[in-house]
Amino acid sequence: MSNQPTTKDIYPLGERPPLGVVPEKMHAFCVRQDRFGEPKDAWKREVIPVPEIGPKDVLVYTMATGINYNNVWAGLGFPVDVIADRQKKGEPEDFHAGGSDSAGIIWAVGSEVENVKVGDEVVIHSGWWEPDDPWVLSGKDPMLASSTRIWGYQTNYGSYCQFTRSQSHQCQKKPKHLSWEESACYMLCASTAYRMLMGWSPNVIEEGDVVLVWGAAGGLGSLALQIVSALGG
Template sequence: MSLTDAVLSGAAPDELARAPLPDSFTAAHLRVEDENIFAGTESADKDVRRSLHVGQVPTPELAPDEVLVAVMASSVNYNTVWSAKFEPLSTFRFLRSYARHGGWATRHDQPFHVLGSDGSGVVVRVGTGVRRWQIGDHVIVSPAHVDDQEPATQTDGMLSEAQLAWGFETNYGGLAHYAVARASQLVPKPAPLSWEEAASIPVCGGTAYRMLVGDRGARMKQGDIVLIWGASGGLGAYAAQLVRNGGGIAVGVVGSEQKEAIARRLGCHVVINREEIGVGADTGDDPEQAVKAGKRLGAVIRREVGEDPHIAFEHVGRATFGISVFVVRRGGTVVTCGSSTGYHHTFDNRYLWMKLKRVIGSHIANLQEMTECARLFEQGRVAPAVSKTYPLAEVGEATRLVQLNRHIGKVGVLCLAPAPGLGVTAPDLRARIGEDALTPLRPFTAATAG
């Protein structure tokens, strides 16, 4: 029996251990010879379907602290879009840089780059130095690839100088039939969830948790008003639930009437359409325009909840950052984890320094935060935000959907899982939580077609 057949048949750990490793496996990957295919092309016209390939790559040898995971499902994140567009840098540069560390890191410098920073699946091999995990364990994979022997990691893995984003700055990521991860990236899979639901957690769920709840983020309190940009997307879907679950007041900003309904379903107390406040892609280019948009937004928030927001949940970047800095209250916090509309932010600094506001940079989550986040899904307090799934063979279409911002929530990718809905190992607990509670985006699934 092949290893893949053993995994799909639910074989016992000893059978998985006896099944021979394949020499190669199917993976979504980039090719180094394509690095310049978008030369001279405007960013918006770089169609990721041209650069994303699905095919065989060789199986690497495991380092002592690594595991091989049979990936049942993964999902698309915006870093998959960046990778496939080769911007702002080709991720092959990351692989070459990592390989210069020497030793096991040299395996990552290949003429292919297997992408994917999310994953759920079954551990099928463990390195000689792995202690806490065994073959047969069901896991989700955190994207925080850190050096657990570095002193800073003992305080917070995200402070590690060697911290890398798995499947973006490393090779052998989660959009594949098999993936290589460090043992320090693993978290038990929430038993009530399917493979694709569990795979939607790590990047967006963990990132939102650190930003809002973790002691190195905004430290949201009960009653805090939280402005959430993109409240119907992957990050926003989890932010809205975490705010509501933590006793905060979620104010979501979205881009269409349809997404307004989605944001409310996810827990936003107030939902504002971007058109209502005049925010476009170029709003952030002029600090004066950002302040004017911020005044309009602030007026709507005060009208609806009576106060200015305590926290702005930022990941949009250039188009909205100046508005966020303006609109949070005196002493308020802007917490940011990304810049999907551009990295170079302009804002009127008077509203930051004279009103004693804070800007906090946040990136992924450390292992403790990821574990705490996953526990909320296990309890049914936060629900997966999967709206649509694609087979691995169609990962280009899935990534294109995210590239064009035509998605809601998270876009899942089935890797070895032959169909959605598999992998639930606690059906009684799932029934107690309730199918409707666990699938909040199901009524809107048709919205992601095309």
């Protein structure tokens, strides 16, 4: 009798497969073009194939996901039809499985991945770019690269999937003092707010500055408040 764990074709939500065992299919919340409109109707739970990963990619088992306004746009199909946009670039999928904030467990790694391993607990940031982009390889700001995309909005298989595909550089160590839910909710808005406040030297927040945060009750604004406070503003 084999000691290898039996792989199911798909695992119910809440049932974690043995570490490193990748099923053929997974549950995911998806949008399709014929459902574009009110997001509560556009997003539906479906069963889709688990994606293949490239040499610099990782497959992450999703423990928790955050919600970002970009996937309201994806559900509306406006201002961009993200499905049609990717199909123009040669991607075959006729669905968008979104989600740009995630915390989870590394489940599989590509052949060239060195910074993380199966079993690591990570938070995923949403900056995606082509691995061979010369702008990025030259050490310049990746967010200004022509190949940069917002993961889980402009790319497929985001955090609304049981198994999400990301690039290995997107994976940051999960803070031990935060729960899965806490770890999954902050990265996109926090990094955006920090870049807005501290990314444009010399126009950065300094101790004693008076700062007006417009829309402070939202995800971006609430994290901007905390960053300003931490910087002494």
